[in-house]
Amino acid sequence: MQIAFAVAAAVAVLAAFVAFRTFKSLQAEKERAAAEAARLSAEISKRDEDLRGSQEARSALESERRALEESLSEAQSTIQAQLAKIQEFETQVGELRSQAEQALFEHKSQQRFFGRKAKDTFEVVKQRLAAEGFPERIDDIAAGPTKSLSEETKRLLKEVESWMAQGSMEDPDVLHLLGILDFARGDAKRAELRLRAASRTSDVPLLWENLGDLMKHTGRGKTAVQHYKKAARSAPENSPVHKKLGMALFAAGEYAAALKPLQVALQAYPSDLELHLHVAFAYIEAGEYQKAIDLSHSGRKRFPKAASLAACAIVAFSKMKRFRDAEMAFQTAMEIDANSADAYIARGFAYLEEEKPKDATKAFQKALEIDRNRPRALYGLGRAANREQNFETALGHLKKAVELKPDYAEAWYEMKTTHEALKQFELAVEALNKAVSLKPKLA
DSSP states (O other): HHHHHHHHHHOOOHHHHHHHHHHHHHHHHHHHHHHHHHHHHHHHHHEEEEEEHHHHHHHHHHHHHHHHHHHHHHHHHHHHHHHHHHHHHHHHHHHHHHHHHHHHHHHHHHHHHHHHHHHHHHHHHHHHHHTTTTOOOHHHHHHHHOOOOOOHHHHHHHHHHHHHHHOOOOOOOHHHHHHHHHTTTTTTHHHHHHHHHHTTTOOOOOHHHHHHHHHHHHOHHHHHHHHHHHHHHHSOOOOOOHHHHHHHHHTTTOOHHHHHHHHHHHHTTTOOOOOHHHHHHHHHHOOOOHHHHHHHHHHHHHHOOOHHHHHHHHHHHHTTTTTHHHHHHHHHHHHTTOOOOOHHHHHHHHHHHHOOOHHHHHHHHHHHHOOOOHHHHHHHHHHHHHHHHHHHHHHHHHHHHHOOOTHHHHHHHHHHHHHHHTTTTHHHEEEEHHHHHHHHGGO
């Protein structure tokens, strides 16, 4: 009984323990289930919130889409209206372009008409000017009074200018002629404008020659040389521009450069004594003394009474130190003309080459007795006086020389030497600057 009771008690205790453990396990499971239920409830709530948010977003997007569709519809309507306006404008532009093209065509037709009228009238004017003996070179116009134009020619000239203005025409031949006529009327400024306008599209030698003439007669010698050079490139050999170019270069002291155009001119004008003399002196200044002597001898056959040609030989012989030949050339000049100032001046410079300043002084003084207006003789006297150290006397002669010929570069240069000898150094610098400005090679 006791054993059965003990077993029953043990069973009861074990059952109670098992029941307790089972209870605890069930209690823990209940708590886990409650926690999971709470989590799931929270998740469900969050999902519900997300769903409500998505629905609101969808609703907002839908509203925005509808608004965009309305804006797009309005924009398409505006574009259609603008396209209609553009089409209208294109039609108007096409009409205006057609009108402009027609107006341009008519304008060009009018210009061509006025241009033809100007050219036709210009040809008539040229013929009338030729018949009336009007010069075609500015140099010839400047040389003396020209014959007045007839009233009919003046009328035609006005017509030419009128047609040119209406046709906006700048024909170089017409401008060239009008420029010459402007110069003849005394309007050198307008003449220059016309000739320069013509030169932009023309290489006609006569045009460039006239531009050179205009520069020369308005005191722009260096520019004149450039225009003469351009004219001489294509001018015929019998054109006077070769002589003009040679003379201009000679006057500028560019003797070697002057030789070629002077020689061309001499072939065209063999009876021109001035050309013979310039060519001979250009040979001398360029150091080609024998050629100067040969030209002097051949020239005397054509000009037997020209003592000045023999004077060229005197200078050339003296440069070659052939003083006896220089004396013989002087005697020849005396036989031709005993009162040749050129011969005495040449003899004076020959004496200076021979280191005979006293004899040179006598020769220069004799030249001045024959012709007081000889700056070269005064220059020679200045050089001779400097050689003898008579500096005050030399200064007097040289001042007179530049009074007669202000652009006498060699005289200014000799004056520099005289001022230095007199210790007048500032005046010496002034004289040197003057000489170099006139002839840069003297520097």
